Amino acid sequence: MNGNAPIKVLLVDDEGLVRSGFRLLLELEDDIEVVGEAANGAEAVEQARATRPDVVLMDIRMPKLDGIQATRQIAATQGLHQVRVLILTTYDTDAYVFEGLQAGASGFLLKDAGPAELLHGIRVVAAGDSLLAPRITRRLISQFTARRTADQAAEARLAALTGREREVLTLVGKGMSNDEIGGELFLSPATARTHVSKAMMKLGARDRAQLVVIAYQTGLVSPQGS
CATH class of the missing domain: 3.40.50.2300 (Response regulator)
Structure with a gap:
């Protein structure tokens, strides 16, 4: 825009x-x-x-x-x-x-x-x-993903990600901003944003919201842990 x-x-x-x-x-x-x-x-x-x-x-x-x-x-x-x-x-x-x-x-x-x-x-x-x-986000997503188990394709879906991208995806799923992710992983916010963008591209996610969904669906973030 x-x-x-x-x-x-x-x-x-x-x-x-x-x-x-x-x-x-x-x-x-x-x-x-x-x-x-x-x-x-x-x-x-x-x-x-x-x-x-x-x-x-x-x-x-x-x-x-x-x-x-x-x-x-x-x-x-x-x-x-x-x-x-x-x-x-x-x-x-x-x-x-x-x-x-x-x-x-x-x-x-x-x-x-x-x-x-x-x-x-x-x-x-x-x-x-x-x-x-x-x-409502954390509770709502937990409520409905708790009824779904991570399917057998979860690992295959995540295989395209690097280890760092997988870490970043997990933190996105926990609701962290780029600044918070950077602080957690000792990265600059710009570097964190780059990793988020690459994860979105590799996973075919339209935006950050869909990354949150994917993190729960694939079991990177557990409903109980939210």
């Missing part, structure tokens, strides 16, 4: 009042531009293709096509690789959030997040980082 251009945001929610509220908030910001709205997942995919937003604020429960399916379609659409999906959910026990991360979302926020938290989330995701609400 061009650092001088406003962040283009697509609003997706089946409630018109919710979309209007978000629009009013976002239009007050000089660095954010609302480029479209959608009332269901099918419209979200169409609007994403038409407007090429930087960030999609995506509700989960919608008619015709839910937010998870819409996220999956957007992530798989040629030309939309740079589109980031930020899922908004009402409940902190929402089982669909983990599926959303697997589908390609860059993170999620609770709908009761304050204006400052929402604006911060949009800017973080637009910059290419993941946003995993600290109130």
Whole structure:
């Protein structure tokens, strides 16, 4: 994304009042531009293709096509690789959030997040980082990965990583930032970022959020240890 251009945001929610509220908030910001709205997942995919937003604020429960399916379609659409999906959910026990991360979302926020938290989330995701609400991320991912065992392909999947990249992936899975990873492994933040980028490329991860999912799925990070 061009650092001088406003962040283009697509609003997706089946409630018109919710979309209007978000629009009013976002239009007050000089660095954010609302480029479209959608009332269901099918419209979200169409609007994403038409407007090429930087960030999609995506509700989960919608008619015709839910937010998870819409996220999956957007992530798989040629030309939309740079589109980031930020899922908004009402409940902190929402089982669909983990599926959303697997589908390609860059993170999620609770709908009761304050204006400052929402604006911060949009800017973080637009910059290419993941946003995993600290109130629920660790417990939520643990809850749903605890029901899945690391499959037999886990070691094969990780075989492409160097030992250092595997260490970095483990720390990403524990929620550490590049600065924290650097401190833990005695690396500069820039070097830590390089290792994270290489791990993303080798594992085919869209962003940091998917690295967290992979770290749990492959057993590098155990739910009990979180």
